[in-house]
Amino acid sequence: MTGRDGGEAGLPRITFDKVEKSYGSTLVLPPLDLTLEDGEFTVLVGPSGCGKSTTLRILAGLETLSGGEIYFDDRPIGKLEPKERDIAMVFQDYALYPHMNIARNMSFALRLARAPKSRIDSEVNRVAEMLNIAHLLDRKPAELSGGQRQRVAMGRALVRDAGTFLFDEPLSNLDAKLRAKMRTELAEMRDTIDKNMVYVTHDQVEAMTLGDRIVVMNAGMIQQQGTAEELFANPVNRFVAGFIGSPSMNFLAGEITADRVQGQGFDLPLPPGLAERAGARAVEVGIRPSSIVLEGGAPIQLRVIVSEYLGAQSVLVTRCGNVDVLAEIASVDRIPSGQTRDFGVRTEEIMLFDRATGARI
Template identity: 70%
Template sequence: MPTIEFSQVEKSFGPVRVLPPMDLTLDDGEFTVLVGPSGCGKSTTLRILAGLETLSGGEIYFDGKPISGLAPKERDLAMVFQDYALYPHMNIAKNMSFALRLKGTPKAEIDAKVKRVADMLNIGQLLERKPAQLSGGQRQRVAMGRALVRDASTFLFDEPLSNLDAKLRAKMRTELAEMRNTLDKNMVYVTHDQIEAMTLGDRIVVMSEGLIQQQGTPEELFKTPANKFVAGFIGSPTMNFLDAELVEEKSRLHAKGPGFDIRLTGDLAKRLRGGKAKDITLGIRPSSFSLDKKAGEPLELRIVVAEYLGAQSTLVTRCADAEVLVEHESSSPISSNTTMKFYVLMDEVMAFDQQSGVRL
């Protein structure tokens, strides 16, 4: 498998620049996930790598060799599209073997590869059916199978699960995770779903407006986000943000804002006391609240809605005009339209510069 390097790669559609010059290295044998909101440039990046879009500048290298001049079929890549792209007049076996038949692969080899991949994806019993006779999840397996039989060095996935319902999407995530453990291949996966990114990726590349905001392991992005965008994008339920002003009172540092006054403690207080920023944004995960008054600093919240999710409930609350999400055990129900005092676990609180969004 090649090491893939993007060197100052950029893409414009007419006067609109979609990707500013970008550097990115995809390591040999790695499952890399490109994640971000719609329009951030992740699918364009994948299509440039596949050869389906031309570069506007820069170069892509496979093990140090430039490949932007190569046709898609010469890049040793296999791609799984969002919309399956199956031939409706062919049965599943022919759909999966189409690329091999074009290459003139011997029939015995084709049959062996199709059977092996179909068994791995649990679609061996469907090979004689047409795509119209399959469910959405089965069609997605066929699309993956068509890529896998090619035995390419690198597999590209462009939001392959976005058309599936929630339950099937969760099942396919598990199957993808199992599949990646059996294949020693490069995999590049594009999604807007941060749960898919967190559960599948060896490394996650977070993008926004064509720029790479941060890259790292799921744990690194969750625990040490580089900026407010990454902190808000990674994690479910999403992080809460409260704009505040730093005020020092009696040698203690406080973050004050509409409806709250939180005394800052520990390493966060030390970092902020030595900095220049006075207007900050506090970042508090929904899991960073407790009803134990010894756990942290008090924050009074008005409960708007309690969303029951089984063992956990998500409380939608208000702090003045700001919405705050709180994770709470469902075994101790809390009624809506009540005001309660929660305690913030200060060791888990983050602070961001209000202007730049950089984590302080």
């Protein structure tokens, strides 16, 4: 394998070439091929155990390769020590030194490298101002909130001025409100810092908010990669369709008959050409909650089980046959629980998936 020429100096194109990871006889990461462009914010997303953190740790040098190679541009780095890879990492648990104040925590790597004191002070102050923690530099980690500690952990990485930054689920220990605020700050940081950033999360909202490119993983394999818009509008299989989007997509078992799809509790027309592509096979019908409407569309009768008021929007948990179906409606149209009523489905937004393979038709 020969790597491609990279972009600007210090920002390598990162290439995984048939990278594998095994623990004993257990293969947790099958041969993986992935290229991360220079200056890109890439998000690895998927459920617990899908291999995303293992991939990040292999890139950082915290896990050894069982097979394949990683390249920074044309340079193989699989056998290099972590300190030789020009990488800074932000962990889920902050990993701050409790006996050091914030300034010393942030400057640790530069002090270890014996950088001049003037440079250390300049870099710490610059990054602290950017992250709005300049007023905390004399405090100890125990005196800070979770959000402030996470900013310090990010600041420690940024002070290093590495070419590539790795984030391993950095927001998962924060409460929902603080997580949303930190997502905004990360998005701002992404737009102002020209670095490679690789971010691991199980939260698809974080992925869709932050990623220039999202890599969806399951069982150690890449299912699909692309922008949030591409993954939402054109998922390649049932897994991606169900994982990307909130509330998640509904799936109903159905059979194709002429130009319609039928199943327990529904009989819906299909967009032109879709029935022909599907042929006579068992399918799963994918319907986004936002594709279920109160007026218009193809009729479907649903029984409302729970109405979840979320402010401007309400999410209805309804039942079609014996399957729960989510519908997203404006809260002004709130419907009480227990009612059975007619809804509509925007049939042009229906997706079909092969029931045996999960592939999109």
